[in-house]
Amino acid sequence: xxxxxxxxxxxxxxxxxxxxxxxxxxxxxxxxxxxxxxxxxxxxxxxxxxxxxxxxxxxxxxxxxxxxxxxxxxxxxxxxxxxxxxxxxxxxxxxxxxxxxxxxxxxxxxxxxxxxxxxxxxxxxxxxxxxxxxxxxxxxxxxxxxxxxxxxxxxxxxxxxxxxxxxxxxxxxxxxxxxxxxxxxxxxxxxxxxxxxxxxxxxxxxxxxxxxxxxxxxxxxxxxxxx
Numbered sequence: 001x002x003x004x005x006x007x008x009x010x011x012x013x014x015x016x017x018x019x020x021x022x023x024x025x026x027x028x029x030x031x032x033x034x035x036x037x038x039x040x041x042x043x044x045x046x047x048x049x050x051x052x053x054x055x056x057x058x059x060x061x062x063x064x065x066x067x068x069x070x071x072x073x074x075x076x077x078x079x080x081x082x083x084x085x086x087x088x089x090x091x092x093x094x095x096x097x098x099x100x101x102x103x104x105x106x107x108x109x110x111x112x113x114x115x116x117x118x119x120x121x122x123x124x125x126x127x128x129x130x131x132x133x134x135x136x137x138x139x140x141x142x143x144x145x146x147x148x149x150x151x152x153x154x155x156x157x158x159x160x161x162x163x164x165x166x167x168x169x170x171x172x173x174x175x176x177x178x179x180x181x182x183x184x185x186x187x188x189x190x191x192x193x194x195x196x197x198x199x200x201x202x203x204x205x206x207x208x209x210x211x212x213x214x215x216x217x218x219x220x221x222x223x224x225x226x227x
Contacts, residue, residue: 003222005214008044009054009170009186009193012037014177014201021201027072032203034080038087043207045091045125047214052126052167054098056185060134063103077131078108081115088115092124098164099133100141128167135187138162164189172217174210176202192224 012033019029037055044050058073065073081095088095095115104112112131142161146153159165170186170193178199182190196213198205 002218003171003194003220005047005049005171005217007052007054007168007170007189008050008172008174008210009056009190010040011056011173011175011183011185012202012205013175013179015203017177018201018203026069027076029203030073030076034076036203036205037080038084039207040205040210041084041093041125041127042087042091043210044127045093049214050125052128054128054130054164054167054170054186056133056183057129058099058131058133059184060100060132060137061184063132074105074108078111081111085115085118088119088122088127092122093119094122094126095119096126096128096167097131098128098138098167099131100137101131103132126167128164130185134184136184138164139188159188162188169193172196172213174198174213176200176205192222194220194222 015029015033016026017029018032019026022028041053044053057077062073063070087093095118097112097116101109101112139158139162142158142163143153145161146157151157164186168189170190173182173186173190173193174196175181175183176198178197178201180197186193194217196216198209198213200209
C-alpha cells in the first residue's frame with residue numbers, strides 16, 4: 001500500500017513578498033493569501049485521503065512585526081472566520097486551532113470558540129489554524145503541566161499532552177515561498193514527515209501545486225527509522 005496523505009501541514013510563506021513584487025502594500029498579500037487558504041482547504045475537503053490540514057497562520061514570533069500589520073492580521077483573521085463559516089458548513093469542515101489564544105482579544109477568542117462549536121460534528125476534513133503557535137512553546141507548556149502534576153516526562157506522556165497530538169502525526173509538511181526551514185512549526189508531530197519546499201509564493205500556490213506534491217509523496221519511501 002502506498003503512502004497515505006492523511007495529515008498535511010503548510011507553512012504559508014510569501015504573502016508580503018507577493019505584494020511587494022507587485023508594488024502593493026503587504027496587507028494586500030495577506031488578503032490574497034486568505035483566498036488561497038479557501039482554495040486549498042476546499043480541495044483538501046474533496047480529497048479522498050486528506051483528513052487534517054494544519055496551516056501556520058500566526059506564530060509566537062509574529063508579534064515582532066509592526067503593530068499596524070499585526071492589527072491588520074487580527075482584523076483579517078476575524079473577517080476570514082466570518083466569511084468562511086459558510087464554507088465550513090458547505091463542505092462539512094471541522095474548524096480547530098492550536099496555540100495560545102490568550103493574547104487575542106476577548107471578541108476574537110469568542111468568535112473562534114463559536115465556530116469550533118458550530119463545526120464540531122463535521123468530519124469531512126479538519127482544518128487546524130495554528131494561531132499564536134510555536135512548537136517550542138507548545139512542548140515547554142506540556143512539560144510544565146506534567147511537572148505540576150508530578151507525572152513522569154517521557155516520549156509517550158509528553159507526546160500525548162501536546163495539543164497538536166489530537167490530530168496525529170504529520171505526513172506531508174510544505175513550506176511555500178522558497179525558504180527551507182521549519183520556523184518552529186510542529187517540530188514534534190513532523191518527526192517523520194516528508195518535507196517539501198516550494199518556491200511558489202503562498203498567494204500563487206494552487207490546488208494543482210498541492211496535487212503535484214502529493215504525487216511526489218506517493219513515490220517516496222518512508223522508513224520511519226527502519227531499513
